Amino acid sequence: MSIVDWPEDFEADAASAESRPARREAGHLGAEVGAAFAQDGVLSQAAEQFREREGQTQMALAVARAIDHGGVLVVEAGTGVGKTFSYLVPALLSGERVLLSTATKALQDQLFGRDLPRLVEALGLPLRTALLKGRASYLCLHRLDQARHDASLPERSSLRTLAKIEQWSKATRTGDLAELPGLDERSPLIPLVTSTRENCLGVQCPQFKPCHVNQARREAMAADIVVINHHLFFADLAVRESGMAELLPSVRVVVFDEAHQLNETGVQFLGVQLGSGQALDFARDMLAAGLQHARGLVDWQQLVAATERAARELRLAVGKQWPGAKLRWAGPAPEGVPADAWQEALDALKHACAEAASGLDTVSELSPDFVRLHERAEQLAERAARFARPCAPESVRWVDVGTQLRLVESPLDIAEAVRTRVLKRGQGDAQEQGRAWVFTSATLGDDPKLRWFTEPCGLEDAEVLRVNSPFDYARQAALYVPRDFPKPNDPAHSVRVARLAAQGAAILGGRTLVLTTTLRALRTIGDAIRQHFEPMEAARRSEVLVQGELPKRVLMERFREGAGHGRAGCVLVASASFWEGFDAPGDALQLVVIDKLPFPPPNDPLVEARSQRLESQGRSAFGEYSLPEAAVALKQGAGRLIRRETDRGVLAICDTRLATMGYGRRLLAALPPMRRLEDEGAFEAALIELTR
Template structure:
């Protein structure tokens, strides 16, 4: 960090440094400490204090630590405070831009002020978040005059460009993140022309990177971090070596995000983007020097022919690709279409190569076309044994090759340590506090044999598994030898929350199940005036349940039904949080899937009923799921016990975690899957939930809902 900051201790005495940092942490969280003095609502939480001490110890020992901290522990302050007090440069990575912005604009400035530290903070996002001045100039000449709406958006962005300091497009009020203008005015690694750009010095991406290199604390996201590990392009290669402490919040997403970037993809959308840029650049800067229209038409036709070979498939279909041709595709047509695409790319690359002296745009386009040829060559080779390959089908195609997990990447490129056996031990007396439910310490070897780390790694989330060793997280992330800590939530779930599993609903795979769920939701939500979040496991259930609820409340003014996909996630949650706005608006039912299972934070009375349509088992036909299952079978393990159940437990915990967000919140969770009551694995999944009171009958459910309604004047 800055030279004016004082480290917690000198290098000559690690024990002194550790005790000093731990004491500073204890003082900060003490009843009479800075936090308590500044915040009259602050209450000391032993779990938060314990986690903060564990993080402090890891920082001093240059060690790695995995922490599962239940909702309400206050994990953000528990990792930030020791990291800031240590006086070393830190990097914090999150899974979502929402938390990234919260850390940068709220939590870090607040703590820096309380601690009296003159911190230099930086926020670093991916290229797609920043306005590209070069691409903005091109967009004005690319967009058709007939597209009035898009031209209007481009004009708004041009005005924004005159006033913005950061170029972060999230600052432009009212710009939909799904706007077709965004890819036109932002750069990618493929189309950025680098230092040859006329706007290089004032480039918002480069300015953000320079600020990150000079900052004491840098906030990034997991996508950016792993993108850099994969291609060394985001600026992290220069930043990471100078960082002492790396913290991953929302770490439960690390494996899935990491595998996306450590593999290889080629999408027909990438080819069509190249077509558009090739035609626009060629016609604008080299008209007549090549037949740009024919080259672009050949590329576009080749990409569409490849899509036609696949035929009509439901959106989201994933075709296994274990042989030379993806499953169910014609073995003659697919290779021919792939070769035709490569030929069209080769023709385009040849024409672009001759234009390289005309400007950097042509050089970059040539590199893009060449890189796509190389990816086609890779997909024409057999898939490596430690990876899985599939064809992702929607309106466009994606050819995907992915590792099964990120274990090797984490061990060799991040932690850079040997894999050591795990030993369970009793917590030391000073750490023996009731809210710490499990701690596992990595084996300590003699210094001559132990790999020394120069960097501290902290991985934390509210949900990292359903058993004490947190193997669901540590195994695929290559951290079997890393110390783990579980800190339970301080919330009084037994008195504030209840769970009900309806015993008489149809089985989840029955055609009538979604309609039955919709009827139950309508009856329950009516009792409490909305305040209901419905989480579905499939888009089909989302549509069926959403439509049924719309019909049920159509024409009424008491409850408004919101359905994912009809607006942006941010706007849906904003409307949902408003609730009935003290009687001025209808109450809300929000029906959602996918990303709404986590990251939705509606504290207080705005959300009091969460309904999960069925157990969120991983889709067994998914190629990645199949490959992971086969690997477990080869190891002599049970895919169901060691993969499907832990995955389901974590997802179930994530969904249930939307219900109670603050100490005084109350609510009911309904899981509409009677397998929880009938199957032997049901108890394991129920135990994964917070310790809520069980509502065994419909009468008990109605009583709980009525009690909440009475408290809010809905009776």
């Protein structure tokens, strides 16, 4: 048994869930599901304002058929369909063991804390549910104890945060850091009180028995319904570390919600990464353990100095670069980096880690910390050696540049891994063939076969269902594409976007979300909107919130509060993660402004490699990759506006290409069918109408 294996009683726990309802005969499940979704069915008692929706019932019956017969179902369910209930109800009624996976911890918590308990109670089923997250979500009691004695804690505020965590640790049952109010997800303390696969001591840990990660896994093995996330699923697929290897074989129904993120999440874990920060963290942990458990037995200072020096030399080898730059790496070294210096730096890191492994091996019997550190040293040395060799076929390499370096070798997509390691096609396993797989999201493509999603995910043979949103978009929403506007690459473009957003927010009293495609535009637009509001009296001035200035959770809560307490409403300027997963229903949000069409960045190494593969196959990289990517992202951004049947609002897309280029028609067709506003006067009139 390696020191990260599960204890033997985990498998036994799986058999203890005997209260599971008996499995239905084929065909019976559909009838029960249909009855549940009827106007006077059990769902009308479980959900406020429930009403029978044709699309919701259609999706639920399709899920029931997939569970009855096995196989793969892909469902694009537009906003407002109620897809969560559409897959939960047949899954719960089936009597099968179910695994639910989401893209975000927020939806994970919502499913486990709100939707599942409500439905389990309404359906009257004796089911056990469990929530399972990755290690970084749980307090590590051993590392908390180490942090108490860490003399290098960054600052006084960290000491206060550590005291809060210590106090909370005595009362929490789950150890899930999401329970701790006021903890900033960006806190530098979090990595010091949580474990990683690299530094977990497993069964050798002095805190193994009360370990929160192991407790969560035990509960998952004993549950009927287990809620995980995509990161956890693919982390296990890559390194078989999170316990899914034991859990998945006992499950017959697997549902991936927010499935549009599967491919990008998967490639993160199915590749190989090496960071200079990883080496520095290893050196810090080695020094701490060496001085605590084996002072004087090994020259720890020398080993640590060599490792740190090698990590820093690797960073220095790439010279000055823009923070956030991605360097292509097609040959022996990344672009612009001298090959000899690069190879020397990799060799030095490999040698330093190998020397550290030798030193740790001499003291491995003194503490389990040294066993784990030895494994980490060997892994770092192996990865340095791998990156000194040519890139694997059908993969792409690049270097992420920041304060530290991150070397990445990634597959172009997850198709092969899904076919062979998830669905296990062609392997003749009857249990695998009988399993039901459901993949669903509000946006999975812009063509009837949803190829944007199914092709890179290896699901070309899946049954595909598209269920339209029940919202009356022509009545509830309007689309404005300004014609008299700078081109997207014009330096004046961001300032004009800010002016349009500020004018709209002034009419509405805030209630405005600005979505940008770059961090540079984020800062420019945020600053310009603030300057626009400066001359106004305080009572009329909207608060301008900019992503990055506060934790995401705080920004979302403050925006949803909107006007009140003597303040005007809010303008939120955001990028990246706010294009999806941000929900502000009702009057809190009535104007969404998108600065540019969200095409994938052409100079991104992964984007480049995917485009080149399509071109080599005689296909159009723009038509079959860039355009569908932009269409899906645009649908996600536009989807922030209308979240309920009673919502009303305006979407402004400040990119003239939508109106002037031929491909604009395809992108417009991907958007909900909103009424069009032809000029600035109509735009302002529509906003004024919203205030009445």
